[in-house]
Amino acid sequence: MVHRRACLFVAALVLALAPAVPLGGQGRSEPALQVETLLKGIEYRSLGFSRGGRSTAVTGVPGKPLVYYLGSTGGGVWKSVDGGMRWSNVSDGFFEAGSIGAVAVAESDPNVVYAGTGSACPRGNISSGVGVYRSTDAGKTWKHAGLREAGQIGRIRVHPRDPDLVYVAALGHIFGPNDERGVFRSKDGGKSWQKVLFVSNRTGAVDLSMDPNNPRILYAALWTAERRPWTITSGSAESGLYKTTDGGDTWTKCKGGLPEGVVGKIAVAVSPANPERVWALIEAPDTKGGVYRSDNAGERWSKLNGERRFLQRAWYYIHIYADPKDPETVYVLNTGFYRSTDGGKTYQAISTPHGDNHDLWINPNDPNVMINANDGGANVSFTGGASWSTQMNQPTAEFYRVAVDTQFPYRVYGAQQDNSTASVPSRSEAREDLAFYSVGGGESGHIAVDPRNPNIVYAGSYGGAITRLDAGTRLTRSVRVYPESSTGQRAADMKYRFQWNAPIRISPHDPDVVYTTSQYVHRTRDGGHSWQVISPDLTRADRTKLDYSGGPISRDNTGVEVYGTIFAFEESPQQRGLLWAGSDDGLVHVSRDNGATWKNVTPAGIPEFATVNTIDPSRHDPARALVAVYRYRQDDDKPYIFRTTN
Template identity: 55%
Template sequence: MRHGNIILGLILLFAWNNGNAQWNEKQLESLKWREIGPYRGGRSAAVAGIPQDRETYYFGSTGGGVWKTPDGGNSWINVSDGFFGGSIGAVAVSSWDPNVIYVGTGEKTVRGNVSHGDGVWKSTDAGRSWEHSGLEDSRHISRIRIHPKNPDLVYAAVMGHLFGPNEQRGVFRSSDGGKSWQRILHVNEQAGAVDLAMDPTNPRILYATTWRVLRTPYSLESGGEGSGIWKSTDGGDSWESMAGNEGMPEPPLGIAGITVSPSNPDNLYAIIEASEGGVFRSSDAGKTWKRVNQERKLRQRAWYYSRINADPQDESVVYVLNVRFHKSKDGGKTFETLSTPHGDNHDLWIDPDDPDRMIQSNDGGANVSYDGGDNWSVQSNQPTAQMYRVSTDNAFPYRLLGGQQDNSAVRIRSRSAYGPAIGERDWEPTAGGESGHIVADPENPDIVYGGSYGGFLVRMDHRTGDRRIINVWPDNPMGWGAADLKYRFNWNFPLLFSPHEAKTLYAAGNVLFKTNDEGQTWQTISGDLTRNIKDKQQSSGGPITKDNTSVEYYGTIFAIAESLQEPGVIWAGSDDGLLHITRDGGESWKAVTPRGLPNEIQINSIEAHPFEPGG
């Protein structure tokens, strides 16, 4: 993806320099970035608290680094900016010395738009400063555990590379505060460690889960050889597999989460992806197991969730994080659902001395509770939203429009209508969904067109509130592989208004469509502009759980642009590495894929030169 963007960018830069020899970059020096919203959080899969400090908490976001609150979630400050950032998979604070914090980078929630990290970062002054602490090639670190009385003795669950094999994966241990690391559990080059639990009464006893997971641009595989559950009784020097113990599900296994009850360390819970998976309980420290619950609500889309937490004071209480936040008071036999500010729940920390005090995270950010989840702090104070695309309209002052991952599409004023600063009243929901391109009618900015996954497309009139579905092809592809569909629409399929004909709107699947009547009818103006590799359009998921939400739909047009100088000159780039051009509005197309472009690379964006025809 990066190589494709670089090559296309160099082509456009070459054209720009040829036509604008007098361009001076200093003309841009007065421009400054400003944060304008939306004022709501994005996905977080890592949280931590401090037993002896009831007000201070941390969370790691999937695109915005590490955040800290000194006041129980009433406000948050970023503490990683200037040192590192990006996607965070694990945050751990030493209970012995809360100044010591370890952060593992690279998210555990391995979506199709996943981003990796660069290893471990450490702070010894409660987040004021940081230093890199190794495991550079780990890519994804999903758990860090610190010895309760020695902040220099730390363990990391390393998932490793997501798109292929590598050596730096498994469970790693550092005895010198992160200066050096020793791999102490390694299964194979395709399975890494995803969860890690420490017996709070005996830190020599460790439990780990390993997971074989593989992503490609067109598929997700969760489970298989290397996935399992492990135990060490000597601080990680040796490990014993528990996957074949009495009561465990038959292989293949997938992702698993594991937890120890502090009030009775022989009491373990695990949530396991398997054909006969679910919540499992052991009363003898893992020698034997019993499945206590198999409800789908606890184990759906296992690769995205599969976290489980034992209550620190009552061995019969256990929490499972999934789409909803679930709590059991009878050892996992039955679960009630607790409300959270947002769905898709990923991590939980509970105060060992006060089980009603907790911090929990989900696709909307992080939230703190002091009453066992009856009430939570807000997520509207965390500027960590992940926006897929951004566009502007022709209003004055202009608005910015975009879709937020696992939230709604929004439009935001570039200048407040209510005061000196942009606030919540300056943004509002608009057409489309979380994953789509959002574009406004160039002649009437109150009419907005928004896409979402599955080829879903909506026209919204903000003056009247009217919303109309104008899907190019009236089909719901959810659950199907791409090869079974008449048209293939990417999770993030392009929309574009013609700069020459204000009523012409383009939408792209594997072919290019256009409408001149606000979506009431659509015309096909190209053939298939992708490689159309059927082997890469099959049902995604397995070997245990299928997962077809269109994230993995492949062989689609991913970027389009029309010349600003020449009507009918349109470029289309595919997610499998082809670039085409038409010079007659779609009557004929020519392949113009740049030489040297990596095979099947995603062409993520195309920008036409603002002044040069053909550039």
């Protein structure tokens, strides 16, 4: 989401600063040229917040136990040459996308590194990729290497003796059908590609495992997965596990004891210690899902373990890895990190610096040396998981929104995905760990700071959670609108449909007035002790999009897919009581009488069920406003920006 939101922000800034330029106008005007000059002079600097963010791709380098790469879901590719003590970004200036789904180093030439963009652990607000990049100087420089429409890339495997022979598992567009998905092979280092395994334009490849003893043998996991703003689909009869013994020229679907019919996400791992042994972790209906093992190279399979802890939220997890030395040891990643030493029958949990685990690389020369990726970043272990390196040294945090206060120097606030909220000074000489603190709320919400007293902070999270912090006393209390948990519910049954990222706004005219939104606009005048509904339902409320999320195998109702909500809200800074509301299903409403009545002013040209992401009322003229709209979650990457002057 980082690159799309940045584009919308910059576009809105250009329009705000250059009102003489029509949205559909031709040519260039003097104000536009002035804006370009202004933007060229802007330089970004780090505020020093170095807590790691989500990572779903990591790798190391055999023979170089201190060298590692991590791929973050928004911050590109990073490299460490000291065992995870320090990380440096190596993709900035080369990559067109920040989301990374796979990283692989050529064993025969560690200067050759491949990176696949687009994480294949598809959250509801995931960023798409733009294909594969290749480096021939260990990450110093990169060139684009094709597969631009591959969407999300789940795995890259490089031939152990030929750095130009590479395979890619491409899941494809997660928000719609496309043909550039499946397993691809390049024999010339990415200059050209062959699609060697393809099922349909809705089913892609999410995992690949290569037999290191015979690299002509590969196993590929194919998965039907698609997201919409209101649901996720995981699984179909097209999903399955495939094997090739001729380097990808031909493939055979594995059966022999594996679940048949509708199957969901699959992970696969060949044991380097015994290539006849292959593990698969499979999402499947009823009690058929779980850990499977073959001891004859995929001919016959037996189910060993079906514990729910390995299958929960399968679309986000489902990962399995074989120990390179011991054929009895296998790892399964989910919210926890698990190891089996009895061939996959029973598992022990291993503590990691952060939960929600997505990738693991184990050094083939020493299984005690490994790197793990999770929702807190990447961490290295030299002790088989008994201890790990820190994640407080990789500034890859994903922030949904940013707010500032009125102090001097001012502080900056945001909610970090799968972590806490954060407040950091815009400038400080203090140590980072002393300057940073959380302000309540949770991982996904907006933050609003009282302009009279920056100690008073309202912070949100999913399900309508809101807290009010008094930083002076360090007291935090819940001020949510309604005591209802959205977890496990369908949106149609909720009294108030709060989005994962629901707005919180303090009135620019009266800081005692605070707003938040569900399908309604809510207002408090007493610090959140009580709330008033001041609007009707301002969404389409299409009941076909308010059902349970997930299927056909697993349901997933945690709040991300709650739909038919007010996603953007503002009060005019020029006129008290002039209120704007935009919904995630494509409507814009305005109230000119402080919420007593509302009028639908949806611009002509907003596609149906698009998301109104931002409304920016003019600071100078109450009749003017900009509206930024996106529809990428329905596989439409075009930006939509509208302006009103009346």
